[in-house]
Amino acid sequence: MASTIKDVARKANVSIATVSRILNDLPGYSPKTKKKVLDAIEELGYQPNAVARGLINKKTQTIGVLFPDVSSMLSSEILNGIENIAHELGHSVIVCHTDSSGKRTKKYLQLLNEKRVEGILYVSEVMTKEYDDIMKKMGIPVVLISTESLEFQLPYVKVNxxxxxxxxxxxxxxxxxxxxxxxxxxxxxxxxxxxxxxxxxxxxxxxxxxxxxxxxxxxxxxxxxxxxxxxxxxxxxxxxxxxxxxxxxxxxxxxxxxxxxxxxxxxxxxxxxxxxxxxxxxxxxxxxxxxxxPLYEMGQVGAEMLFSSIASGKTVESRIMPHRIIERESVKKIN
Incomplete structure (x- = not known):
């Protein structure tokens, strides 16, 4: 049977509240107490329950990413960049395949709201008033990747x-x-x-x-x-x-x-x-x-922008990424 937070508290001879404060990096304990708790966690192999922690600190450490086509090579490159940053920062990623016609977008936005994600990356799709209204009601940061909105003031990262x-x-x-x-x-x-x-x-x-x-x-x-x-x-x-x-x-x-x-x-x-x-x-x-x-880099930059907005509570500036010509063999030089 997996160890619980009660087992950790008992092993370290502290209260459950103290263990919770240490897990959520809150003040109110000595370095000696912190070491006892961390040693107990390691010895018991305790894995904190993400849902329970979310109820305590009101943070799920999860972001949502919406793609019109998750099977495309473009999407996979961008997603790799997103996940690299998210995992470095200890966050999970919920990937939603909205379909190229956006048939599932509203449904997935409602799901992400129920999952209490902390932010949304909206990739390679046109933003509509309906989706913008839903996101505003969610009250969380949104960053666009490989798209932009001429109508709605949302930060984006893309090529010109x-x-x-x-x-x-x-x-x-x-x-x-x-x-x-x-x-x-x-x-x-x-x-x-x-x-x-x-x-x-x-x-x-x-x-x-x-x-x-x-x-x-x-x-x-x-x-x-x-x-x-x-x-x-x-x-x-x-x-x-x-x-x-x-x-x-x-x-x-x-x-x-x-x-x-x-x-x-x-x-x-x-x-x-x-x-x-x-x-x-x-x-x-x-x-x-x-x-x-630079698809991978666009994913990274978009994720960094989102986490910066989550941390600061402020809207970040949009970014235009550089493009370049890759020469191979499909263009003939004409003299």
């Missing part, structure tokens, strides 16, 4: 999507490509879809190239299928394109697969650049040149 795709387009132009197209995310997505498309058009305009919305195909999302199903329609509009900017690495992989089906060689006949730098970018043939988001 428009600037990052500007850089990707500039890279292609510097490699000699003048006839470019883009397979983007949803146009109505004001957080990632539309800004990335704007970065593409702004780069074309800046370098004096033809820039038209016709050179962009807006899709339903950022998945493999969005790239695979839309390369042929884009090439039917502009059959002489030499390069494609993809709104994600998954989209880029879809483009490369579709090119293979069409008998188009990448990069000899068509160059492709992705966005994210997830692990699949290294695995595909040819290895994918892409815009790297």
């Amino acid at each position: 999507d428009r600037s990052a795709v500007f850089s990707a387009t500039q890279y292609m132009i510097n490699q000699g490509h003048k006839k470019l197209g883009m397979i983007s995310g949803p146009k109505e997505d004001k957080i990632a879809g539309y800004p990335r498309a704007q970065g593409f058009l702004e780069a074309l305009q800046h370098f004096g190239l033809s820039a038209s919305e016709e050179q962009i195909i807006y899709t339903n999302g950022f998945a493999y299928e969005d790239g695979f199903n839309n390369l042929e329609p884009l090439l039917s509009r502009f059959p002489d394109l030499t390069g494609i900017i993809a709104s994600s690495d998954d989209v880029a992989v879809g483009v490369i697969s579709a090119a293979y089906k069409l008998g188009i060689k990448v990069p000899d006949q068509l160059s492709v650049i992705g966005y994210d730098n997830i692990k699949i970018a290294q695995m595909i043939i040819p290895p994918l040149t892409t815009v790297a988001q």
Whole structure:
């Protein structure tokens, strides 16, 4: 049978209240008493009950993380960064898969409220008034990762999507490509879809190239299928394109697969650049040149921001993380 706090108190010859104060790092005991209690804990192998401790200090040492897709490589990199910081600080993480359409978000927010989490990390999804209202009622800090809210004043950590795709387009132009197209995310997505498309058009305009919305195909999302199903329609509009900017690495992989089906060689006949730098970018043939988001670091920074807000009770400042181009073999230099 597992030892209890009563067993520790009896072994150390102190009251249960004293053991509780020591476990929760509260004052009211001597160094000698603390040593006796810690020795008793070690000897008995006592494991404090997190629920019971939460009832005492009103802290559960738990945070909630909401992802639209926990199976994606992007999510796993961000989650690794979050968990690294959370575990260093002695906190647990409840991960919630909300679905890409947000069908379960309200349900999971209610669950996190019942679990009395101390803060929430809201990842890669658009914030709505309904969700913001629920979080405000919970009265706990919220930090956004890989997204932001134009309507609600919530701190975030992310890459500047428009600037990052500007850089990707500039890279292609510097490699000699003048006839470019883009397979983007949803146009109505004001957080990632539309800004990335704007970065593409702004780069074309800046370098004096033809820039038209016709050179962009807006899709339903950022998945493999969005790239695979839309390369042929884009090439039917502009059959002489030499390069494609993809709104994600998954989209880029879809483009490369579709090119293979069409008998188009990448990069000899068509160059492709992705966005994210997830692990699949290294695995595909040819290895994918892409815009790297520091996903692991974004998870770490987002978690640090949240714990800082939990500790101080103050809203933290948002952070824009740097992006960079990772050169591999999917872009051909044109002389």
